[in-house]
Amino acid sequence: MSLNGKVAIVTGGGQGLGLAYARELARQGAAAVINDVNADTAAQAVAQIEADGGRATAVVVPVGTTDAAKALVAGAVDTFGRLDILVTNAGILRDKSLLKMTDEDFDLVINVHLKGTFTCVREAYAYFKEHNVQGRIITIGSPTGQRGNFGQTNYAAAKAGIVGMVRTWALEMKKAGVTVNSVIPVAATAMTKTVPYFQKAVEADERGEAMPSFFRHDLGFGTADDVSGLVAYLASDEAANITGQAIGAGGDRLQVWTHPEAATTEYREGGWSYEALQENAGKLFTAETLQTYGEEFLPLPEDLKPAQPAEAR
DSSP: OTTTTOEEEEETTTSHHHHHHHHHHHHTTOEEEEEESOHHHHHHHHHHHHHTTOOEEEEEOOBTBHHHHHHHHHHHHHHHSOOOEEEEOOOOOOOBOGGGOOHHHHHHHIIIIIIHHHHHHHHHHHHHHHTTOOOEEEEEOOHHHHHOOTTBHHHHHHHHHHHHHHHHHHHHHGGGTOEEEEEEEOBOOTTGGGOGGGHHHHHHHHTTOOOOHIIIIISOOBOTHHHHHHHHHHTSGGGTTOOSOEEEEETTEEEEOOOOOOSOOOOOTTOOOHHHHHHHHHHHSOTTTSOOOSOOOOOOOGGGSOOOOGGGO
């Protein structure tokens, strides 16, 4: 097992994607520190990992503050003697369109996702530097942070910010031999279960069956376990040369996302005045040069379309 002797913190590790990451890290030999805000959920996750033959402990605290981050690192060191891996998975949703989103909706999501990632990474990196550990940091992004999504101003901002921080941290941590990457999961979660488009995939998964190939291959949509292998690999010594990346995983698909680059470049001596833009807009801003936004899903095959409620037929 490639992670023997390693110790990993997984924030939001009590259920869903976080639990899948923690179980896979433990399966590869790492001791897991499960973080959750619910003590019962965290305890159940620890019991499940131990039943699998792994080692785990729980630290029940809401991420976001520096004190919470310190408690997580202390929990790892006090229980298992060291820290090698941090996975910042904790998150919440408060989806609303812009005019309906309150300050509280925005602040809560930013605090958990963005500030929680910042404080936990800062604390883990301080430990790595002090103890000369070539640690592994895996943050969790989202397609929403890469492309945008209706009703998710707060979530999109947080997830885009996480990837921006990762690119900065990769520069700052390189000399210490610490890697930091962002995983972009596309998987069945409590959120996707409510989306009609994914109904047939979710139903198959809940029956213990493989999702249809359209979802797994064409859309790159799968289960939490389909993402956990990438998280464990990035946590390993074998991934020492991978840092500063946003890597997508879902179903049968793996993607390395590009860093933002200019889609087109035009020069004009003297610069681009308002009048110059008026004169040249037709060739500068075209269907080929302007970029799309939002996630674009393929049309569902007829046999995979969601069932219509009886009253809607």
